[in-house]
Amino acid sequence: MRILLIHADRFGWTAKEKAIKNVEELKENEKSYSMDEALVVFCAVEKVDEKNPSQVLEKALNSIVDVAQKVKTQNIVVYPYAHLSSELSSPKTAINLLKNLNKKLVEKGYRSVTAPFGWYKSFELKCKGHPLSELSRVIVPEEAPEKPQPKEKNIYKVLTPTMEVLNPENYQFRSGEENFRFLVEKEALGKEFAGGEKPRFLDYCKKFGFEWEHLSDLGHMRYGPEANLIFELVAEYAKSLVNSLDFPVYHVRGTNMFDLSVPAVSEHAKLFGGRLYEVKTDKRTLVLRYAACHQQFAMLKDWVISYKDLPFGVFEIADSYRFEQEGELLLCFRVRKLHMPDLHVLCRNMDEAKKYALKIHRKIYEEIRKIGRDYVSLYNTTKEFFEGNREFFRELLKVEGKPVLLCFVPEKKYYWVLNVEYNIVDELNRPREIATFQIDVGNSKRFNITFTEADGSKSYPIIIHTALIGTVERYIFTMFDSAVKNEKKGKPPMLPVWLSPVQVRVIPVSEKQLGFAEEVAEKLEKEGIRVDLDDTGETLAKKVRRAETSWVPYVVVVGEEEMKTGRFDVRFRETGKREKLSLGELIGEVKKQMDGYPWKPLNLPKRLSIRPIY
Numbered sequence: 001m002r003i004l005l006i007h008a009d010r011f012g013w014t015a016k017e018k019a020i021k022n023v024e025e026l027k028e029n030e031k032s033y034s035m036d037e038a039l040v041v042f043c044a045v046e047k048v049d050e051k052n053p054s055q056v057l058e059k060a061l062n063s064i065v066d067v068a069q070k071v072k073t074q075n076i077v078v079y080p081y082a083h084l085s086s087e088l089s090s091p092k093t094a095i096n097l098l099k100n101l102n103k104k105l106v107e108k109g110y111r112s113v114t115a116p117f118g119w120y121k122s123f124e125l126k127c128k129g130h131p132l133s134e135l136s137r138v139i140v141p142e143e144a145p146e147k148p149q150p151k152e153k154n155i156y157k158v159l160t161p162t163m164e165v166l167n168p169e170n171y172q173f174r175s176g177e178e179n180f181r182f183l184v185e186k187e188a189l190g191k192e193f194a195g196g197e198k199p200r201f202l203d204y205c206k207k208f209g210f211e212w213e214h215l216s217d218l219g220h221m222r223y224g225p226e227a228n229l230i231f232e233l234v235a236e237y238a239k240s241l242v243n244s245l246d247f248p249v250y251h252v253r254g255t256n257m258f259d260l261s262v263p264a265v266s267e268h269a270k271l272f273g274g275r276l277y278e279v280k281t282d283k284r285t286l287v288l289r290y291a292a293c294h295q296q297f298a299m300l301k302d303w304v305i306s307y308k309d310l311p312f313g314v315f316e317i318a319d320s321y322r323f324e325q326e327g328e329l330l331l332c333f334r335v336r337k338l339h340m341p342d343l344h345v346l347c348r349n350m351d352e353a354k355k356y357a358l359k360i361h362r363k364i365y366e367e368i369r370k371i372g373r374d375y376v377s378l379y380n381t382t383k384e385f386f387e388g389n390r391e392f393f394r395e396l397l398k399v400e401g402k403p404v405l406l407c408f409v410p411e412k413k414y415y416w417v418l419n420v421e422y423n424i425v426d427e428l429n430r431p432r433e434i435a436t437f438q439i440d441v442g443n444s445k446r447f448n449i450t451f452t453e454a455d456g457s458k459s460y461p462i463i464i465h466t467a468l469i470g471t472v473e474r475y476i477f478t479m480f481d482s483a484v485k486n487e488k489k490g491k492p493p494m495l496p497v498w499l500s501p502v503q504v505r506v507i508p509v510s511e512k513q514l515g516f517a518e519e520v521a522e523k524l525e526k527e528g529i530r531v532d533l534d535d536t537g538e539t540l541a542k543k544v545r546r547a548e549t550s551w552v553p554y555v556v557v558v559g560e561e562e563m564k565t566g567r568f569d570v571r572f573r574e575t576g577k578r579e580k581l582s583l584g585e586l587i588g589e590v591k592k593q594m595d596g597y598p599w600k601p602l603n604l605p606k607r608l609s610i611r612p613i614y
Helices: 047-051 053-071 091-107 178-187 201-208 225-243 263-272 293-300 350-370 383-388 390-400 472-488 511-526 540-549 560-565 583-594
Strands: 002-018 032-044 075-080 111-114 119-127 134-138 155-159 210-212 221-223 249-251 257-259 277-280 285-288 312-321 337-347 376-381 404-408 416-425 431-440 462-467 504-508 531-533 554-558 567-572 578-582
Touching (some): 091 111, 155 178, 178 376, 178 416, 201 225, 225 249, 293 312, 350 416, 376 390, 504 540, 511 531, 540 554, 567 583
Parallel strands (some): 376 404
Antiparallel strands (some): 431 462, 554 567
16 A cells, blocks of 8 residues: 655545446535545555555554654545556455545544545645655555464375275275275375376377367367367256256356455455466456356345245356466366356255255266266265264265265365265376365355245355266366277277267268268258268278278268168177168167257268368
8 A cells, every 4th residue: 555644734625526437426415525634644555455455454554643643633534546556456445445444543533534435536735844744655565474383184084885984004905996096095195196198088189179279378278160069068968967956956157257355255265275367457356267156156145045945056157267287287187277067056954955965976976877987986074074974974875885085174174064076087097086066064154145044034055066077178088088998998989979079971882872872861960860971082991981080970881782772781880880770770779879968960061072171
């Protein structure tokens, strides 16, 4: 803060018009004011003051009182004066600081007033002209030395399905628990995994057009036509999953920047740690959201909620930003811009929260098992919550059917009492967190989100945070990692039929069958199947090979015999088999694989010959 102190015979101002939006309205009798024998304190609150406004307030108060005592006056005018600095704080910070400064001066017995903030004002000043009548001060917040605090360490345990709590160092891993061993070694025993090997899935990403954007900041992706189609399908699937839950879900949308000078935002942001993505504007410092929490909580605090409305969910696929370390960036997995299908479920009390958390837990496992994978789980919780809710943990473990890693964190350190991290183990035997859920007991109070109880009293809801399939990018990563694992087992790598950009490729043997092949493609397209036509002039062998390298699930070859019989030679990528099928049988086979999943049309020309690349 910069202050200019003038000891005046007389000082007065008149407010003319607003200089900024959303400032307080003034009544006509409040627009002019004058005071005799006053110490006029011209103040500019700076950006640096936002680091420690309470310390700045205290130092400014002491400086003003010191000068007031020396010039022997009880009259003080606190006058906002932005022209003293080019590095101003946010208006909200300045208003709060100056109002509190005036309040403290009044409490000390001074006749103190504050001129209106955010108005253009004329003023008249008659300075006394003695040696102490013109003084200036620069007040800078100091970095408070951190008091050495004994660090409370996280305590790791293995929790078995029979509710035994064991030390990870002594745990005897059974057959089939190799993936769990990788998780325990990484998280509990601190084992470093050998680096340097390029993951195979990166080649698959490139095949479908998932790449880094090198003209942006590090860690930002771009999506080609096929990659974009895959992205949109996963996003639609995430929406359909939350809509399938047995409570109302409200879909919302908001901004991605929030003001760090707002206490609720800064307190929540501090809990996230050092990966905040900050944007500095001319007046304030903003944080890019790292999930949908800020936006949804900002909305929910303005909603009128009754106990009868609970539980309900609020959902957004939120573009989120995390300043990940450069050396940890990994395409589709660890990125700086990600898309979080973020669901927050408001519950009336802890019993209701546990009930719906268990439903969410089951849904998360149902989804990963659909694609032939399983999670190994890390349960972050407090000892108090664990001991008081053992039966709840037993129910969670019934879904798991195997041990989990338990991590006891310090009491009341976090806004949650349970944070479950669901990990797959990737092709390089590294645990990779995909889905998550948390039981949040702190943010409803922090953001002032309340509901009305039956007796009319106000209560703070318990909030469940979850991303049922993880981020859109991490779900895609899981699909490609699964393809790598299948390839290592001798199976052809592929995407599920619903997620394959091209589901059926029609290949005419020669130009003679091209017209008929096009009719076949049109019939498939009318049935809601993504189909294309290889009408290039290359050999049949090359066309079939191209379909294989493009991971097309069904390849239909059209020759003279197919034209005569109406039965087609269909190649199945998943099994490697060839079968003779009618068009109706093929349509039924494809639709069976798509049942329960979203569909979007092909966003490429149907004919390969007119695509820029194929």
